[in-house]
Amino acid sequence: MSGIVVQTIDRADSAVIDGLAACGVATVHEAQGRTGLLAPYMRPIYPGARIAGSAVTISAPPGDNWMVHVAIEQLKAGDILLLAPTSPCSDGYFGDLLATSAMARFCRGLVVDAGVRDVRDLTAMGFPVWSKAVFAQGTIKASLGSVNVPVVCAGALVHPGDVIVADDDGVCVVPRAAAAAVLEKAQAREAAEEEKRRRLAAGELSLDLYEMRGKLAALGLEYV
Amino acid sequence: MSGIVVQTIDRADSAVIDGLAACGVATVHEAQGRTGLLAPYMRPIYPGARIAGSAVTISAPPGDNWMVHVAIEQLKAGDILLLAPTSPCSDGYFGDLLATSAMARFCRGLVVDAGVRDVRDLTAMGFPVWSKAVFAQGTIKASLGSVNVPVVCAGALVHPGDVIVADDDGVCVVPRAAAAAVLEKAQAREAAEEEKRRRLAAGELSLDLYEMRGKLAALGLEYV
Amino acid sequence: MSGIVVQTIDRADSAVIDGLAACGVATVHEAQGRTGLLAPYMRPIYPGARIAGSAVTISAPPGDNWMVHVAIEQLKAGDILLLAPTSPCSDGYFGDLLATSAMARFCRGLVVDAGVRDVRDLTAMGFPVWSKAVFAQGTIKASLGSVNVPVVCAGALVHPGDVIVADDDGVCVVPRAAAAAVLEKAQAREAAEEEKRRRLAAGELSLDLYEMRGKLAALGLEYV
């Protein structure tokens, strides 16, 4: 089942991808019906990054990062590396040398359901990573995995070419075919929120804004 | 047991509350006999905030944030929202719209034994949150909970109107009735520490400052 | 087995120690054959610190920091305090007063397989700490432990006088006797990486740089 590198994958439209980045994870996640979120243990190595890109997926053996080297050759500008180990692992699959190489290919970041290292350098380089752990323990190069096959990463199914959105709230995957429709809904949501934000900031209560009082009373909410 | 909103709660004196904020969590916790601390997994979404305020408590079903909307109406200037789910949950109960509304009521922050989202926006807005998780997974509005009832939050019992103190060390609850007395002890402690700090910085050893050598020798401490 | 303070320990050469700090944890860990790393749950209280120093070790009972006071007297300039509790504990063994005292002795930082508190002050003071938890819960001074005995800290064996290297990637221990040899290998590794970094930044692939293509093909990697 492993030992495969798929060299040609479809990607979403780059304007759609950038639009999704601008909306951010929480909005995109709502817009696609509350699906696609990776587990909450996936955290950024530094705050403030917000990216989206096409997933170049890596299925790797535990403690073996050989396939990362293989995957970097498959990167196109705007892609995001996404690695899922085949069994739970905290080792540091990725460091500053691999980031240098990935950035030379205009890779936007890494999502890894395992560990990462050299985070001080990665921060200085502005290469964002979302990971399960930060751990200096390195990996070996002994066994094959696969590149650009479907993977389950931190509990979410990711196909190569799916859009990955990542920011301080976590990581969300948008199926490639749905990306444009999800963006539309996300932007509509954002526009609607702008008006709500203005009214809430002015002191209006969401109980009134969303007309919740009647429903709450019907369910029996009691004020004492 | 749920479906109750208590509209009138007693609060501690605002000067006492602000005094407790100035002392910080570690000092307040010591001053009240090492009680009142929430579990160590409660972490701030950004470093540096130090607040105190009166607890407006929320008991909410898992994955359902309807009661947050209800609670915001009960906020007075200087309050802190404190939410405990009725079963363990990591969902993001709170985001930037709710923060906008809470800030319009001069709420000082949120303590939530569950998840929070939109943390980039919350950070930019300067609205501090202490939570168990950061997770973009949203919540629904389907079931009732209660507002301003006693709750157990991250292992600590909190009554509405108790003083919540929160900073980079975590979160501590001070029973409303004890707040003034605890502040007095905390300030005495701080004053005493100032002199100790000066002497320690000058190179004096705490072994001598606290006269520990005799007790250690009596217990059998052996220097080799 | 407890109640011992060893007053004389051997330390590595200070130039070697400083050289190891400059290399950082990930490089040092590789250079000594991927050994010596503390568990990945050991995290810095603020980003950016990178230190190395000689370990003054503390074996302490759970929730009792008396031996920290004893250990501070044993510090020499450039040392690092390293504390291992005798059973799992999250309490805050160390705060700003102890840091003041340790800094008066030119201690470079603390590694504690338990909790720390006053992290806002410690950050302001520039005293770096790597810990399992941040927790305001204080400790007592009731039972003896030992100072400068071998300890297992976060899964790694540490002898007093071993070199501790710590940065954003975690914490690594280098046996004192091996420090000079490890430094040599680490520096060689760094020099080699510099050239690799330049070539990777120029767009060369690691598949070519490390001549991996043949080995991957021999193992059956298939491009489709």
Place this chain on the structure above:
Amino acid sequence: MSGIVVQTIDRADSAVIDGLAACGVATVHEAQGRTGLLAPYMRPIYPGARIAGSAVTISAPPGDNWMVHVAIEQLKAGDILLLAPTSPCSDGYFGDLLATSAMARFCRGLVVDAGVRDVRDLTAMGFPVWSKAVFAQGTIKASLGSVNVPVVCAGALVHPGDVIVADDDGVCVVPRAAAAAVLEKAQAREAAEEEKRRRLAAGELSLDLYEMRGKLAALGLEYV
């Protein structure tokens, strides 16, 4: 705040207590409005035990079981010891000698938000324990705690004299004053379930038994 032993506590009626034991944790928890459950990490040391009794509560320092000895003197026949440490701890607070003593006072079991040891002996003696951990690490007797004060144990508030119900599903606390009413509801629930069980066993679907089809259709459930 510590150093108190309350010698006189009220207990619920023993027939009520035994009735709650017969209903079991899941039913009792439902019957009191889904409240009172301790955290899911509280697990029995052997399967099959189902008990209820009046709580004799212990607030103990981390790693110090002195107050267990004090609490045993306060036991009456049918009581359950319930221990909450004042900071997170996995040490083994309780073993076969203490169990021998507790059984001599007709104590029905132990609930401890920390560790327990001698579990092979405890199993052979038929003394049930629900704990966070099994850990041979013993405790010391150096500091005071309190007996029969309110405690938060594994996330639940427990007053001395409250009824503790424990079985393979976990542990639930029933406030003493509510015990009789909760028992009535629990028994009604059990009676109703008996009829449901018979009909479900005969092949009737809960969709029909509970008349759910209409509500599901109204919410838009689609069969394809």
Place this chain on the structure above:
Amino acid sequence: MSGIVVQTIDRADSAVIDGLAACGVATVHEAQGRTGLLAPYMRPIYPGARIAGSAVTISAPPGDNWMVHVAIEQLKAGDILLLAPTSPCSDGYFGDLLATSAMARFCRGLVVDAGVRDVRDLTAMGFPVWSKAVFAQGTIKASLGSVNVPVVCAGALVHPGDVIVADDDGVCVVPRAAAAAVLEKAQAREAAEEEKRRRLAAGELSLDLYEMRGKLAALGLEYV
């Protein structure tokens, strides 16, 4: 995306399914190239069960088990219920009444990436469950999910009709279309192991049985 019930799914041949059960999880997992395993936190509620069946999948909101009732109608003899919540949850989705109903439809067991309750009754009934938690906290019936859609359960992708194999080692999913081929490999593996077991029991070393000595020497293994 939710609110769908797929009523017709394809299932693997029942002889193949029973063959996979006989092989067990570890062998099946090896036979299909070390893929398909659910996370190691999925544990059986009692030891000794070994089952296989066709997955009837459930995607359910956190803390809401309404879709379990819907799914039971879709069960055919030999099926296994498999539930994945849409966000992390420990609540008890399933108890003895639902098990009674599922057994009336000849369901073989439940796999749930959340909690289960009434485990004493389920054990007595011989209805096996693999779960993330045992927790008496019940669920509500307020929101829709889906039945027989693809889900990610404890890190593994499961399509309705896939074969689930579960025993004391955990849970493994075999894609329906691959089931017959995987069984063939698993049985071949078992046959080969029988001969190995005989030789190892007789004292032959695996170093010789697998002819490892040469490879180990070539890699530099040194006997001292």
Place this chain on the structure above:
Amino acid sequence: MSGIVVQTIDRADSAVIDGLAACGVATVHEAQGRTGLLAPYMRPIYPGARIAGSAVTISAPPGDNWMVHVAIEQLKAGDILLLAPTSPCSDGYFGDLLATSAMARFCRGLVVDAGVRDVRDLTAMGFPVWSKAVFAQGTIKASLGSVNVPVVCAGALVHPGDVIVADDDGVCVVPRAAAAAVLEKAQAREAAEEEKRRRLAAGELSLDLYEMRGKLAALGLEYV
């Protein structure tokens, strides 16, 4: 540092080893001054086993069990295999074939700071294992580790030939040279406990048996 097999190790006297097994983990741990315990997450795969033996240690790469095969050749009757991975790992390093081979050499059990599989077979064979996880995920045979070198296993330092004691309370290591002295203390402890057990069973309170009342009063314990 890896790639070493030490063929000759010293072992403790077999009568001492068997004596330590009879005392059990909790007693042995107390007898050697509360040291030597492995982390509380190390749990037996079935209840009731109580063993002691000489450690044949294995340092293995993550997800690679090749060295287990090498270690089995080094076993003598009465030994215990003890495996520590070089980075955190949950994979199943050991199953029924390896157990068959180990039992042919009269190995008494396995302690593994990682996963184990085939636990149903291992239970049926009566081969006890203490592990961090049960996980069917297998391992590869690609990289060298070492056999009979000092390792840190689940937080405890173990030298080859040290005595391992394991039962339902966990796992404890006794340094070889200290084994006889520890046994003597453990047996003295057991003898003393027998008398205490008798008196406690007769209803005497430990407060009186250990003459604690005076010390408690001196510390200020207050009965109300």
